Amino acid sequence: MLLVRKSYALPAFFFTFLIYLLFTTLPPGAEVSYSKHNSGHDIIGSAKDDRIHWTKPAEQYPIADYISLPTTSPCPIPQIQYDFPSESWYARIWRQRKQNAVKKAFNHAWKGYKNxxxxxxxxxxxxxxxxxxxxxxxxxxxxxLDSLIIMGLMDDFEEALQALEYIDFSTTESIQINVFETNIRYLGGLLGAHDLTDGKYPILLKKATEIADFLYGSFDTSNRMPQSRWEWTRSAEGLRIRPSGNTILAELGSLNLEFTRMSQLTGNPKYFDAIQRIQDNLELAQKNTQIPGLWPMLVDAHSMRFTDTRYTVGGMADSTYEYLPKEYMLLGARTQQYRRMYESAIKPIKERLLFRPMTKDGKDILFSGNINAASWSSQKIIEPQAEHLKCFLGGTVGIGAKVFNRSEELSIARKLTDGCIWAYDIMPTGIMPENLYLSPCEDMQDCQWDEQKWYRDVRSRPPKHANIAETDAAARVLIETLHIFPDVTEIADARYMLRPEAIESVFIMYRITGEKKYQDAAWRMFKNIEKTTRTKYAHAAINDVRNLKPVHLDYMESFWLAETLKYFYLIFSEADLISLDEYVLNTEAHPFKRPS
Structure with missing residues (x-):
């Protein structure tokens, strides 16, 4: 009997091991190291049965007649990209070496995420x-997803597609959904990958439809304006929601591209209807705000009042303006609405927001500041804040100059982009901080360096130093204490968050002008960022761009892989890879196919 028992021991062991594998294997791509670095949370797809799931409940405020995509004949859109000549073998080798360096950095960060x-x-x-x-x-x-495709990492892309099956967009433990961020990252990411692969992978549009239908629930309000921080469980349970009285402008005005593309791909007009109602309201209010042509940072989306006095094209407002020429292109110029809105906005941007900073070397560069309408009429004061988020503006003005035949504004696009390059170059690490304050020129055409003016601006900039003695000596002490260098009056936030806006405009201006100086600037930026932010696992935000050995902060937002490294890769690619005459890039750098 002992011998019989021994003869069954080995098969029994293998059977038990097989059962173990069947019921404990992780989703595709999940590696053993996953469990080491996470605190025991359930893998997506194994949610408890008692969680609320989105099941498309009956709408509280249904639409009787949808606004459809425009069907008028398209207008011709001028060419955006420069006609690049054939490159020499020597130039191609050096370009590809830089491109491969960016790809290597991407692989390092992707591997860290995957493992x-x-x-x-x-x-x-x-x-x-x-x-x-x-x-x-x-x-x-x-x-x-689309970064993997663009860089030719198709094995990783296929693995990610398998893992996509495990994501359940019908439920989440989050109480509120940030509609804007979900739209640009998730919906945009799925649509970008779908368009780049010409619809070869049905799961991409399937999942895009799931997330779009989920987000569509946030529009079920009395005026059909979305609740931007959506209490989705209320909607799922059949309760009413209302838009916020303090809605961030960018979160209201930056849903166009993704929802428009959904209607184009599915033929369902409800998505375009949802965003077109927002844009109609924005256009109606545009010339009646306190600064006609611009919208304030916060909007009362319930009453559609625009009473906030703060105006900027930076954080909280940026992509609303960015999407105007891009929506025009995505619609094939079949409506002039977005041209009108852009032209109404660019005039006050130039007249009210742009300023030239005083620099020791007399650089002719531009930045966009902020204004408070409550004090503008009497004091005409611009807040000379340069912000990394505002660095998108050079690229947007460049695209607007091309597609709307506003060639005189191409020089403004150059100066805005050159300003952000300059802000990188003057920092000890070669990286621009989150935001800094500069000394604005009194004369945009003739701006000589004035040491005393710089001292005055340094003394007056930080409110907490309002009582400082009005002497040059006191200003010099403040400059040394706060680690300020010439041209800068204050570095209000010295972090670098792995942001893409500067390289975004550098890439766009390179594709528009063909000028190699933008590739050279991009290479300087990339080398400094990669060296300074690299960690064992990937790349990290840093605490202070003035410190050659800054502290790594323990976060890496998804836009590092989706945007920043993508733009660095594309500026060293062949010009026909994601041509600006074939694709529109959303604010998360996801490429949507333009109508032919």
């Missing part, structure tokens, strides 16, 4: 853990 935070929103690049930041639907994975 340590797979199917989580973000990798924590210092500790090797993970963060839930956007509803827990694997933001980095979805946001990076």
């Amino acid at each position: 340590n935070a797979w199917l989580r929103d973000e990798l924590s690049p210092v500790s090797g853990g993970s963060r839930t930041s956007f509803a827990g639907w694997a933001a980095t994975l979805v946001d990076s």
Whole structure:
């Protein structure tokens, strides 16, 4: 009997091991290191049965007649990209070496995410853990899909597609959904990958439809304006929601491209209807705000009042303006509405927001500041804040100059882009901070360096130093204490968050002008960023761009892979890869196919 028992021991062991494998195997691509760096949370797809799921409840305020995509004949859109000549073999080798360096950095960060935070929103690049930041639907994975395609990493892309099956967009543990961020990262990421692969992978449009239908629930309000921080469980339970009285402008005005593309691909007009109602309201109010042509940072989306006095094209407003020429292109110029809105906005941007900073070397560059309408009429004071988020503006003005035949504004686009390059170059690390304040020129055409004016501006800039003695000596002490250098009056936020806006405009201006100086600037920027932010697991935000050995902060937002490294890769690619005459890039750098 003992011999018989021994003869069954080995098969029994293998049978038990097989059962174990069948019921414990992780989703495709999840590696053993995943469990080491995460604190025991359930993998997506194994949610408890008692969680609320979105099942398209009956609408509280249904639409009787949808606004359809425009069907008028398209107008011709001028060419955006420069006609690049054939490059020499020598130039091609050096360009490809730089491109491969960017791809190597991407692979390092992607591997870190895949091995340590797979199917989580973000990798924590210092500790090797993970963060839930956007509803827990694997933001980095979805946001990076088209980057994988563009860089030719198709094995990784196929693996990510398998993992996509495990993401359940019908439920989340998040109480509120940030509609804007979900739209640009998730929906944009799926649509971009779909368009780049010509619809070869049905799961991409299937998942895009799931997330679009989910987000559509946020529009079910009395005036059909979305609740931007959506209490989605109320909607799921059949309760009413209302738009916020303090809605961020960018979160209201930057849903156009993604929802328009959904209607174009599915033939369902409800998506375009949803965003077109917003744009009609914005156009109606545009010339009646306190600064006609611009919208304030905050909007009462319930009553559609625009009473906030703060105006900017930076954070909280940026992509509303960015999307005007891009929506015009995505619609094939079949409506002039977005041209009108852009032309109404660009005039006060030039007249009210742009300023030239005083620099020791007399550089003719531009930045966009902020204004408060409450004091503008009497004091005409611009807040000379240069902000990394505002660095998108050079590219947007460049595109607007081309597609709307406003060639005189191409020089403004150059100066805005050159300003952000300059802000990188003057920092010890070669990286621009989140925001800094500059000394504005009194004369935009003739601006000589004035040491005393710089001292005055330094003394007056930080409110907490309002009582400082009005002497040059006191200003010099303040400059040394706050680590300020010439041309700058204050560095209000010295972090670098792995942001893409500067390289975005550098890339666009290179594709528009063909000028190699933009490639050279991009290479300087990339080398400094990669060296300074690299960690064992990936790349990390840093605490202070003035410090040659800054502290790494334990977060890496999904836009590092979706945008920043994509733009660095594309500026060293062949010019026909994601041509600006064939694609529109959303504010998360996801390419949507333009109508032919």
